[in-house]
Amino acid sequence: MIDLKQIRENPEQVQAQLNLRGDGYDLQPILALDKQQRELEVGRSQLQARSNEIGKLVGQKMKAGAKPDDPEILALKDEGNRIKTQLADLEPQEREIKAKIETILLTLPNPPSPTTPVGKTxxxxxxxxxxxxxxxxxxxxxxxxxxxxxxxxxxxxxxxxxxxxxxxxxxxxxxxxxxxxxxxxxxxxxxxxxxxxxxxxxxxxxxxxxxxxxxxxxxxxxxxxxxxxxxxxxxxxxxxxxxxxxxxxxxxxxxxxxxxxxxxxxxxxxxxxxxxxxxxxxxxxxxxxxxxxxxxxxxxxxxxxxxxxxxxxxxxxxxxxxxxxxxxxxxxxxxxxxxxxxxxxxxxxxxxxxxxxxxxxxxxxxxxxxxxxxxxxxxxxxxxxxxxxxxxxxxxxxxxxxxxxxxxxxxxxxxxxxxxxxxxxx
RNA sequence: GGAGAGGUGGCAGAGUGGUCGAAUGCGCUCGACUUGAAAUCGAGUGUACCGCGAGGUACCGAGGGUUCGAAUCCCUCCCUCUCCGCCA
CATH class of the missing domain: 3.30.930.10 (Bira Bifunctional Protein; Domain 2)
Structure with missing residues (x-):
């Protein structure tokens, strides 16, 4: 498997190396998916950070003696639930894109060494x-x-x-x-x-x-x-x-x-x-x-x-x-x-x-x-x-x-x- | 094929809803002591991803569910081990 980071950072070079093996290797789709995935990940991990924070806050307040029906607790629970809904939307999207990237990566061959003679057959x-x-x-x-x-x-x-x-x-x-x-x-x-x-x-x-x-x-x-x-x-x-x-x-x-x-x-x-x-x-x-x-x-x-x-x-x-x-x-x-x-x-x-x-x-x-x-x-x-x-x-x-x-x-x-x-x- | 047990960090092994990425021990790294070593003492010690950075996120066999919150509860699957049967 080619290092995704390598593709991201040197797309032209990797593409040129793959072309030496023959036609039909196109890195554009994977680059686009990678960009999408990373954008989704930023949003998702921020939501998750807040969700983790809420979880901890509720735990602290309950331990300090707050009742489960305390308005403050209810507000936090409510926010937690809203985040959960948002995550339920984002997570499958990101997972699907990651799977697509993985699928493509698994079908790309190893880019040849510069010491390998160039040729078609x-x-x-x-x-x-x-x-x-x-x-x-x-x-x-x-x-x-x-x-x-x-x-x-x-x-x-x-x-x-x-x-x-x-x-x-x-x-x-x-x-x-x-x-x-x-x-x-x-x-x-x-x-x-x-x-x-x-x-x-x-x-x-x-x-x-x-x-x-x-x-x-x-x-x-x-x-x-x-x-x-x-x-x-x-x-x-x-x-x-x-x-x-x-x-x-x-x-x-x-x-x-x-x-x-x-x-x-x-x-x-x-x-x-x-x-x-x-x-x-x-x-x-x-x-x-x-x-x-x-x-x-x-x-x-x-x-x-x-x-x-x-x-x-x-x-x-x-x-x-x-x-x-x-x-x-x-x-x-x-x-x-x-x-x-x-x-x-x-x-x-x-x-x-x-x-x-x-x-x-x-x-x-x-x-x-x-x-x-x-x-x-x-x-x-x-x-x-x-x-x-x-x-x-x-x-x-x-x-x-x-x-x-x-x-x-x-x-x-x-x-x-x-x-x-x-x-x-x- | 039948019956049962179990999957947690490099290893062993705790943890049965909240500040747990996870006690403790071993191992390993660095330091102290020592002529040197052992023993002892002190400090540190998972991986991956995102971010210039501060930092954040994920991972306790896999996937799904309950919950504000899951290593911990529920469901499905996979794998390993033990006993019985069969068998080279």
């Missing part, structure tokens, strides 16, 4: 660096991961339709073991780097989804449990953010680093034609997530190191990738700056997103009412949150099945995974 994302070109496979006849996977009998899409729907997969034998090995390997790597592991609930309530930005605008993207105020989590980012929701942390606790494995569930509404085959776009997938709660002064440095931490997974697996700085038009709702890691997928002849690392500054913290206090300093501040995949497991498996494919139709197991899997070849 993903075509204008900027490549920052590339790694591992020496590991690009030389085998000319690489099968798509879903074909080699089905050949090896380690995954099955067709039967998964019977269990659920399209866009679901069942992993079998070495496939299931590889998924598990990847999760274990990634968590080990991150916990060794100081990220404290969590295993949060994956059914989450609306307040949690609102805090991290999925609600109210992106309700269509998540699965909802009809009878309860519970949703299937689209990413561990959501439960981790809300783990500390409505808390005031102390500055010494920062930074807090967490990692978490969770299944993730996404409806993928509006992407019907895309990636219909394989492990790339499923309704349910596994992911190891990285998350940081940090002091505002450090969040951009923390984004660099967070991205590097995600890169370490690809480096350890010797999978070629590139780092892309997302442009303003492609940026996620809550983020001011995002690096995507894209892994090489030989069957498609291109790099595909496997991790997204974002600095959400105070945007989620404000929605989550998540603050910290610096000793000696007055008041509280919103902290900054960052999240990144470290990594999406299914897409990692796809990359391994393709990049490690051998001419004889087997797939080598990356060296670092062999101890986890107990075999060198699939």
């Amino acid at each position: 993903e075509d204008e994302n900027v490549e920052v660096r590339r790694w591992g070109e020496e590991y690009l496979p030389t085998n000319p006849n690489i099968l798509p991961h879903y074909e080699i996977g089905e050949k090896l009998g380690i995954l099955n899409f067709e039967r998964s339709v019977k269990i659920a729907q399209s866009r679901f997969v069942t992993l079998i034998g070495a496939g299931a073991a590889l998924e598990r090995a990847l999760i274990q390997f990634m968590l080990d790597l991150h916990t060794q780097a100081g990220f404290l592991e969590m295993l949060p609930p994956i059914l989450i309530n609306s307040a949690s989804l609102t805090a991290s930005g999925q609600l109210p605008k992106f309700a269509d993207e998540s699965f909802k449990c009809d009878r309860d105020d519970l949703w299937l989590t689209p990413t561990a980012e959501v439960p981790i953010t809300s783990y500390y929701r409505d808390e005031i942390l102390s500055a010494e606790q920062l930074p807090i680093y967490h990692c978490a494995y969770t299944p993730c569930f996404r409806r993928e509404a509006g992407s019907y034609g895309r990636d219909t085959r394989g492990l790339i776009r499923l309704h349910q997938f596994n992911k190891v997530e990285l998350f940081k709660f940090v002091h505002p002064d450090t969040s951009f440095d923390e984004l660099e190191s967070l991205t590097q931490q995600a890169e370490r997974v690809l480096q350890a697996l010797k999978l070629p990738y590139r780092v892309m700085a997302l442009c303003t038009g492609d940026l996620g709702f809550a983020s001011v700056k995002t690096y995507d890691l894209e892994v090489w997928l030989p069957s498609q002849g291109k790099y595909r997103e496997i991790s997204s690392c974002s600095n959400c500054t105070d945007f989620q913290a404000r929605r989550a009412n998540l603050r910290f206090k610096e000793p000696g300093k007055k008041g509280t501040q919103y902290l900054h949150t960052l999240n990144g995949s470290g990594l999406a497991i299914g897409r990692t498996m796809a990359a391994i099945l393709e990049n490690y494919q051998q001419p004889d139709g087997t797939v080598q197991v990356p060296e670092v995974l062999q101890p986890y899997l107990g075999r060198p070849v699939l």
Whole structure:
């Protein structure tokens, strides 16, 4: 959520930043409502002050022995009643305007950082660096991961339709073991780097989804449990953010680093034609997530190191990738700056997103009412949150099945995974 | 699913209509004492919004009602805990 004060004080600047994301963001309505609200508030609080005064006066006089039907008391009661009528008129007006402001605020995205490249679509994302070109496979006849996977009998899409729907997969034998090995390997790597592991609930309530930005605008993207105020989590980012929701942390606790494995569930509404085959776009997938709660002064440095931490997974697996700085038009709702890691997928002849690392500054913290206090300093501040995949497991498996494919139709197991899997070849 | 208890400040815990934003204890901050620390003593210590400021307003789970006045009374909802049943 954008700070309303920020909008009030620098409307042109905020508007210009939002325009970099695309058209359709107009601050005029919210500015007008804010002005109205503040005018109403002045009048209302003056009336309330008088009402409080009357309450106290009556109390004092009664205690001093005045009778309930004393003319003075009756006059005060009468004035109190008149104020009550006026307030009954003003209060709903103000409440309604406040609710409108809140509704609009919740649908405005985080204004991009000046360091985010300007652009309209993903075509204008900027490549920052590339790694591992020496590991690009030389085998000319690489099968798509879903074909080699089905050949090896380690995954099955067709039967998964019977269990659920399209866009679901069942992993079998070495496939299931590889998924598990990847999760274990990634968590080990991150916990060794100081990220404290969590295993949060994956059914989450609306307040949690609102805090991290999925609600109210992106309700269509998540699965909802009809009878309860519970949703299937689209990413561990959501439960981790809300783990500390409505808390005031102390500055010494920062930074807090967490990692978490969770299944993730996404409806993928509006992407019907895309990636219909394989492990790339499923309704349910596994992911190891990285998350940081940090002091505002450090969040951009923390984004660099967070991205590097995600890169370490690809480096350890010797999978070629590139780092892309997302442009303003492609940026996620809550983020001011995002690096995507894209892994090489030989069957498609291109790099595909496997991790997204974002600095959400105070945007989620404000929605989550998540603050910290610096000793000696007055008041509280919103902290900054960052999240990144470290990594999406299914897409990692796809990359391994393709990049490690051998001419004889087997797939080598990356060296670092062999101890986890107990075999060198699939 | 059945029965009961309860939601108050960083925490514990009083408060059942009036000067209560809220006793007391713990914690924390500053000061005194001490070579230093502990102990002790003294002072302070919620958040948000409006206002240049003085100051004002709101908040005792949420919403509504009664009243001149509600943490306190009434209604609705939410959540937590305990016991029983069922269950991985």
